Amino acid sequence: MDTATHSRPATERGAGGGQLWSRRTLVHSSCAAALLAPWARWANAALSAGSGVSPGAGSAAAPGRQAPFRGAAGDEIVLGTSAAFTGPSRGLGNELYRGAMAYFRQINDSGGINGRRVTLKLYDDGYQPDPCVENTLKLMLEDQVFLLFGYVGTPTVTRVLPMLKKFQEERIYMFFPFTGAQPQREPPYGDFAFNLRASYRQETAGLVENFLATGRRRIAVFYQADAYGRSGWAGVRAALENHGETIAGEATYQRGARFTGTMRAQVEILQRAAPDAVICVGAYAACAAFARDAIDLGLRVPIANLSFVGSENLVNLLSEGRDDPEAYTRWLVNSQVVPSYEDESVPAVREYRELMARHDPQIPEEFLDEPYNPLPQSFVSLEGFVNAKLMCEIFRRFDGEPIRAGLEDAVFSIRDFDLGIGEQVSFGPERRQGLQRVYYTVVEDGRFVPLTDWNALPA
Amino acid sequence: MKVHKLFQRMRFGIFALFGLIVLSTSLLCIRTVDTELSAEYAANSQSIAKTIADASVDILLNRNLATLQSLIDQFLEVQGIRYIYITDETGEFLAHTFVPGIPEAILESDPFRTEPVERSLPGMGDFLEVSSPILAGVAGTVHLGMDLDLVALKIQRAIGQQVYLISILLVFGVLASIWLVNLVARPLAELLAYAVETARRPPEERAHAVRNEKLLERDDEVGQLARLILYMSRTRPPSGPGVLPDQGEARSAA
Numbered sequence: 001m002d003t004a005t006h007s008r009p010a011t012e013r014g015a016g017g018g019q020l021w022s023r024r025t026l027v028h029s030s031c032a033a034a035l036l037a038p039w040a041r042w043a044n045a046a047l048s049a050g051s052g053v054s055p056g057a058g059s060a061a062a063p064g065r066q067a068p069f070r071g072a073a074g075d076e077i078v079l080g081t082s083a084a085f086t087g088p089s090r091g092l093g094n095e096l097y098r099g100a101m102a103y104f105r106q107i108n109d110s111g112g113i114n115g116r117r118v119t120l121k122l123y124d125d126g127y128q129p130d131p132c133v134e135n136t137l138k139l140m141l142e143d144q145v146f147l148l149f150g151y152v153g154t155p156t157v158t159r160v161l162p163m164l165k166k167f168q169e170e171r172i173y174m175f176f177p178f179t180g181a182q183p184q185r186e187p188p189y190g191d192f193a194f195n196l197r198a199s200y201r202q203e204t205a206g207l208v209e210n211f212l213a214t215g216r217r218r219i220a221v222f223y224q225a226d227a228y229g230r231s232g233w234a235g236v237r238a239a240l241e242n243h244g245e246t247i248a249g250e251a252t253y254q255r256g257a258r259f260t261g262t263m264r265a266q267v268e269i270l271q272r273a274a275p276d277a278v279i280c281v282g283a284y285a286a287c288a289a290f291a292r293d294a295i296d297l298g299l300r301v302p303i304a305n306l307s308f309v310g311s312e313n314l315v316n317l318l319s320e321g322r323d324d325p326e327a328y329t330r331w332l333v334n335s336q337v338v339p340s341y342e343d344e345s346v347p348a349v350r351e352y353r354e355l356m357a358r359h360d361p362q363i364p365e366e367f368l369d370e371p372y373n374p375l376p377q378s379f380v381s382l383e384g385f386v387n388a389k390l391m392c393e394i395f396r397r398f399d400g401e402p403i404r405a406g407l408e409d410a411v412f413s414i415r416d417f418d419l420g421i422g423e424q425v426s427f428g429p430e431r432r433q434g435l436q437r438v439y440y441t442v443v444e445d446g447r448f449v450p451l452t453d454w455n456a457l458p459a
Numbered sequence: 460m461k462v463h464k465l466f467q468r469m470r471f472g473i474f475a476l477f478g479l480i481v482l483s484t485s486l487l488c489i490r491t492v493d494t495e496l497s498a499e500y501a502a503n504s505q506s507i508a509k510t511i512a513d514a515s516v517d518i519l520l521n522r523n524l525a526t527l528q529s530l531i532d533q534f535l536e537v538q539g540i541r542y543i544y545i546t547d548e549t550g551e552f553l554a555h556t557f558v559p560g561i562p563e564a565i566l567e568s569d570p571f572r573t574e575p576v577e578r579s580l581p582g583m584g585d586f587l588e589v590s591s592p593i594l595a596g597v598a599g600t601v602h603l604g605m606d607l608d609l610v611a612l613k614i615q616r617a618i619g620q621q622v623y624l625i626s627i628l629l630v631f632g633v634l635a636s637i638w639l640v641n642l643v644a645r646p647l648a649e650l651l652a653y654a655v656e657t658a659r660r661p662p663e664e665r666a667h668a669v670r671n672e673k674l675l676e677r678d679d680e681v682g683q684l685a686r687l688i689l690y691m692s693r694t695r696p697p698s699g700p701g702v703l704p705d706q707g708e709a710r711s712a713a
Contacts, residue, residue, distance in 0.1 A: 129532075158529040181525045225558050230528035252558045265559040 076117045080145030082135035083152035084127035085367035088258050088285040091313040093152045094363050096178050099384025100150055101361035113395045121145055124367050132156035136163055148174040154181040154228030164192035171404040176387040181231035194411055195433040196387055197337040204235030206438045207279055207304045214454045216276035218248035222290050223281035225252040232281025249273025257286040259317045263293040277302045284310035288317035291328050302457045304333040311448055312378045329443040336439040339421055341377040348420030352385045386419055466640045473636040481629045488621045496614045504605045508591035512601040519598050528554045542604040546570035584608045646681040657692045
């Protein structure tokens, strides 16, 4: 059975000097060193060439390194997860987890993979980078998980990537993070992660091209003031640049903003730019607040959101308890990286719906600091489901006991694999992202349906 | 009877002296702390800007703006830094930490400027903005805003602590001085009272009636004076000027 534990920084006595060191200090030190150094790739190459030591061997003195990494020994394969299970973005972590657990439970109930159960070691980071880094350190050094799986968010993942490079000798990989940002897709960290979903760059490029094709040339961006927002902003900028256009206007918000907060200042900034469309790069609470205030203040243009937003939670916030539930939602255009969970013609969707209904995974009580109503189906849990499905397929590729050293080969053996979502999945040394397709949806009768005519968007 | 008049000037003098010390020390302290801390904050800001600039080179060349944003977000956690923005070689804003948007004053400023400048941003406060070129400026510039209000608050706090300490020393010093003066004044007052009482009595009664053992037994100057007064009260006035009893005679008279 999966386990769940809260993680909080602890104060520890340093082994050497008797000086008190907090875990945060250790984390910051290792992160700072790892973040600033890896950009000089040649430095590692020079080290290995000069000393005969492979890159990363310098980390041999790191705490806990004497113990061998476990995670796949015995009758279970332990995956480590740090995600947002609390806070304003908890819907993302919760649903991604539920979708993955629906599949893992099915696999475990039917005997596991080659007799091994798949379990998740969970930590909550509240979608904040520092706790995520601490959780990852714990997962790697204390829990010794086999790999990292199902992380949520760009600002969190971006901060963890240097740690993977720091411990690269241990070959601990991050699988299928719930983010479409570039850092885990490109050097110097691309070798430490495997992505399934399409990137934000692909999502924003698709949105921009479709808007431009329908004559909406003035595109503004509303984004989260962090790495996630910047990733989306950069995608929009690059896509517009390809067409000789620039971002018409931009406004930001602080990560962790709630729906009850106001986004009027941001709306006023964008109103001055007179945009034809706004692309939001944020989480559902803030994006819902922005859409509400934008429409209330008269900024009535299509408001696009990326897949990360948490579409169902967004719609719920904008429509629940309103006389006209579509007053706000009719302006929404959401890009998705998985097909609609309503489309039962897709085999994986049928399987997903069946297993979600059968297992109905619940959030561990440790994380329920306030009541949470799980969504029966959602794009996020469907993504978690297909993530788990592909993960299990990778484990099946091992002949015997799964070992970290064999992970890359196992992943690269996935060629034109039919995941059941209408798109073949392939991986290779130069291809560390499985899916490429982006879907576009609008809201009708409170549900997301495929967008078939971009010209029919409200003006 | 109290000896006020004799020590009033002394108390005033002590208080004035201590006050002068406190005032001059405080002024010197304010000036030193203000100058040193301001310079230190500016130097630290410049160092941080340079660190970001150095760390940004490869990130910028890889056009990895999410990582760049992540980098500056971490530096924003440093106390006193309120905003960071990075412009490229064309002056375009590549990453920043402003919410809800980049202020007009920043948008209109020279993105290539590297000299420190003080800014007042509406709704945000007053800042010292320092800048550092990335790759000698050909890759862009890092700009970093230090919160001057916070710096001023820190300086005020540092000065306040020093002035507080000096003020406490002043109070304790004055109280101690008063206590010490009173320590001297009390026996003098008793001596005065003893002399007055002795003087009030007729000469024939003085030899038997006036004695103050507490005073007479003191072995300090007050005791000597008391014994002298007693001796003088029992003897007739000397016949000529300059004739005084020696201490042995006065002690035997007591």
